[in-house]
Amino acid sequence: MTKPGGVLTICDSIQLIDTPEFEVSMNNFIATFHEPYYRSYITDNLVERLEESGFEQVETENYFVSKYLIARKPEII
Numbered sequence: 424m425t426k427p428g429g430v431l432t433i434c435d436s437i438q439l440i441d442t443p444e445f446e447v448s449m450n451n452f453i454a455t456f457h458e459p460y461y462r463s464y465i466t467d468n469l470v471e472r473l474e475e476s477g478f479e480q481v482e483t484e485n486y487f488v489s490k491y492l493i494a495r496k497p498e499i500i
Contacts, residue, residue: 427499431478433492438465441485 425431439446453461469492470481478494485491 425478425496427496429496431473431492431494431496433469434489435492436461436465437485437488437490438467438469440468441483441490445488 436449436452437445439449449461449465452458470483473481473492473494477496479497481492481494483490483492
């Protein structure tokens, strides 16, 4: 659980919205590494999910095949 005023950072795989040119590689990853949930992950809207969970100022940064999400939990006033 992230405390009010805290920062949550996630590093995971890129998604199709970030780099559609890697779609073939992402689909091959599913088959090669037997990752049945990866297809759902690469099409999910993580920014929307974080905002629905109460986070603000959600930023994303991509580095080759990695995606970082940085989100802030608002302070309680």
